């Protein structure tokens with residue numbers, strides 16, 4: 001094994017490249033972003049977010065000359081293994097995946113692929129993509145034949161921001177390939193990376209395992225959201241119900257919220273649906289996705305109704321959204337439900353503010369990390385993210401800072417008694433309202 005190349009220096013690619021280099025083989029990280037390349041070569045972690053251990057690991061492998069980064073695929077033309085970790089977004093309005101990054105990576109690899117090399121895709125892709133898109137593209141520019149002259153594998157990523165190295169070095173992994181030689185190369189690679197189990201299967205099964213894995217979670221969350229709206233409609237406390245239901249073995253009701261964000265859950269159901277190529281429409285699964293997608297609109301409707309109920313004109317009111325990240329205790333804002341809620345509210349409400357003390361920036365949204373500025377003279381607070389910081393807010397002080405004491409808690413972080421003691425007129429998603 002001479003060396004490996006990892007294409008896509010993002011949340012997936014960087015940990016893979018550094019962990020692989022740390023196992024003692026030379027790794028080149030390839031990306032199209034020159035700043036990222038320069039940062040990496042200067043041992044600067046280029047992504048936002050706190051990832052335990054990653055800065056030290058980067059410094060160590062750069063110092064040992066085991067890792068370097070480049071814009072140029074030809075720098076890796078001697079690579080024995082190529083690992084592709086680029087984004088694969090889905091265009092819901094057109095019901096098709098955006099393969100620009102994948103096609104770009106695979107075409108460039110194809111022009112630099114050496115005989116007997118192995119190409120492994122970690123990106124999450126619709127079932128059928130390896131055989132119908134990746135292999136033909138690799139053969140097109142390399143004039144090599146898959147199976148004879150090079151191997152192809154699919155090892156779907158299983159990352160979670162904030163726990164990148166931990167998950168990568170402990171989680172089980174699925175190794176999809178169509179020949180034993182490629183499986184043995186993948187076993188060598190991934191046994192260097194993780195102590196978890198390595199399960200061998202074929203390419204399409206590996207694609208389905210990953211898309212099912214996340215679709216399953218999306219459906220679990222959609223169930224919680226639909227149950228919560230049902231409970232609000234008939235005046236029952238969803239959280240009381242959930243506690244009792246979850247005492248029954250093999251029940252695991254999830255939590256409702258203002259939406260489902262992140263880099264993978266919002267798109268993987270669509271990738272799965274697309275992968276059946278029209279042979280089957282998983283309507284139940286896509287309906288669950290649409291329920292989760294509708295949550296920011298549901299919260300927007302609750303907010304406007306609440307303002308009007310208390311005689312306030314939305315146009316001249318002020319709303320404070322607490323939380324911009326897609327997940328508590330994270331600075332990751334990808335597919336942020338709060339950003340979607342912000343856009344919906346801005347169509348109806350004059351002054352919409354977003355507070356977050358982790359998130360750095362979001363295109364088109366200027367949020368603040370000053371909680372007092374976010375709350376002062378506001379009419380309505382909407383808790384969208386369960387950051388611990390919000391649980392510690394002095395609600396009596398907060399109540400006095402506001403013009404009117406209206407509050408919508410989508411993450412059930414405040415108890416009803418605390419909210420009542422602080423004179424808030426509140427709605428808790430799934431737990432009804434105080435007015």
Ligand code: SAJ
Nearest residue numbers: 157158159160214221254255256257260261262264265326
């Ligand atoms: N969410 C809810 N209710 C819940 C759980 C989550 O509304 O009960 C929302 C979150 O607020 C967030 C979104 O869903 O906006 C996604 O949350 P997540 O916990 O699933 O976080 P992700 O997107 O980082 O999920 C990743 C996924 N892993 C991969 O795609 C490889 C997911 O499959 C994992 O279960 C999750 O990490 C994990 O827990 O490790």
